[in-house]
Amino acid sequence: xxxxxxxxxxxxxxxxxxxxxxxxxxxxxxxxxxxxxxxxxxxxxxxxxxxxxxxxxxxxxxxxxxxxxxxxxxxxxxxxxxxxxxxxxxxxxxxxxxxxxxxxxxxxxxxxxxxxxxxxxxxxxxxxxxxxxxxxxxxxxxxxxxxxxxxxxxxxxxxxxxxxxxxxxxxxxxxxxxxxxxxxxxxxxxxxxxxxxxxxxxxxxxxxxxxxxxxxxxxxxxxxxxxxxxxxxxxxxxxxxxxxxxxxxxxxxxxxxxxxxxxxxxxxxxxxxxxxxxxxxxxxxxxxxxxxxxxxxxxx
Ligand code: GDP
Numbered sequence: 022x023x024x025x026x027x028x029x030x031x032x033x034x035x036x037x038x039x040x041x042x043x044x045x046x047x048x049x050x051x052x053x054x055x056x057x058x059x060x061x062x063x064x065x066x067x068x069x070x071x072x073x074x075x076x077x078x079x080x081x082x083x084x085x086x087x088x089x090x091x092x093x094x095x096x097x098x099x100x101x102x103x104x105x106x107x108x109x110x111x112x113x114x115x116x117x118x119x120x121x122x123x124x125x126x127x128x129x130x131x132x133x134x135x136x137x138x139x140x141x142x143x144x145x146x147x148x149x150x151x152x153x154x155x156x157x158x159x160x161x162x163x164x165x166x167x168x169x170x171x172x173x174x175x176x177x178x179x180x181x182x183x184x185x186x187x188x189x190x191x192x193x194x195x196x197x198x199x200x201x202x203x204x205x206x207x208x209x210x211x212x213x214x215x216x217x218x219x220x221x222x223x224x225x226x227x228x229x230x231x232x233x234x235x236x237x238x239x240x241x242x243x244x245x246x247x248x249x250x251x252x253x254x255x256x257x258x259x260x261x262x263x264x265x266x267x268x269x270x271x272x273x274x275x276x277x278x279x280x281x282x283x284x285x286x287x288x289x290x291x292x293x294x295x296x297x298x299x300x301x302x303x304x305x306x307x308x309x310x311x312x313x314x315x316x317x318x319x320x321x
Pocket of ligand 1: 129130131134135136137273274275277300301302
C-alpha cells in the first residue's frame with residue numbers, strides 16, 4: 022500500500038503543488054483565485070465542485086485574516102476532503118446475505134480495464150482466503166475470455182467461459198451455477214462494454230443481470246472508468262447508470278494521469294462512491310480508495 026501511495030503521489034501531486042503555490046502568493050487577488058479554479062478544472066474536478074471549493078476556501082481565508090502556508094495547507098486539505106467525501110460507504114460488497122456465493126458484476130466500456138480489474142479483484146479476494154469463480158461474459162471481444170482465464174490461473178480462480186460470440190447471459194448464469202455447486206465464496210462476472218447503441222447495451226447487460234438474479238441478488242455492480250478519459254468517461258458513466266444500478270466505481274489508470282479530480286466529478290454525477298482505484302497493469306495494482314490518502318497524495 023505504501024508503494025501504491027507513493028506512485029499515486031507521483032502522478033497526482035502536480036495539482037496539489039500547483040494549488041499550494043498559488044495559495045502562498047503574497048496577494049490572493051482575483052487573478053490568483055481564477056488560476057486556482059483553472060488548476061482544479063484542468064484536473065477534471067468539474068465546474069460546480071470547483072466553484073464550491075473556491076468559494077468556501079475564499080470565505081475561510083477571508084475570515085481567518087492572517088494565513089501561514091501551514092494554515093492554508095490545512096484549509097485546502099479540509100476542503101478537498103469535503104469534496105471527495107469522507108463518510109461514504111466504500112466497502113466492496115462481496116458477501117451474500119444468503120448461503121450462496123456473493124455475486125459481483127463488473128461493467129464498463131471496452132478498454133477501460135474491466136478484465137484487468139476483475140483479475141486484480143480476484144487476486145485480492147483469493148489472498149483474503151476466499152474461493153473465487155470468474156465468469157467470462159465478455160464474449161464479444163475475442164481475447165477477453167483468454168485474458169480472464171490467464172488472470173484466473175495466475176491468481177488461483179476457476180474461469181467459466183462459453184463459446185466465442187456466444188450468449189453472455191448464459192455464461193454469467195453458468196458461472197454463478199458453478200460457483201454455487203462448488204460452494205465458492207464469490208463469483209466475479211466480467212461483461213462486454215460495447216457502447217455503439219444504448220439499446221444494445223441495455224438489452225445485453227439487463228439480460229445478464231436478470232439471468233444472474235435467478236440465482237440470487239447481485240451484491241455489487243462495479244462500473245470501471247478510465248481516469249484518463251475525462252469528460253468522455255462521465256458521459257459513459259451516465260449511460261451505464263441508466264442501464265444498471267451501479268453500486269460502486271473503479272477508477273483505473275490513475276497512475277497515468279494528474280486528472281484525479283475525476284473522482285469528485287463522477288461521484289457527483291452518479292451519486293455512487295469510488296471504491297477502488299487502478300494504479301498500474303500488474304496484479305497488485307488495485308487499491309481501496311481512501312479519501313485521506315488520496316488528498317494527501319494530491320497536495321503532497
Ligand atoms: P477491458 O476491455 O475493459 O476489459 O480492458 P482491459 O482489462 O483489457 O485493459 C485495457 C488495458 O488497460 C490493458 O492494457 C490493461 O493492462 C490496462 N490497464 C488496466 N487497468 C490499468 C491501470 O490501473 N493502470 C494502467 N496503467 N493500465 C491499466
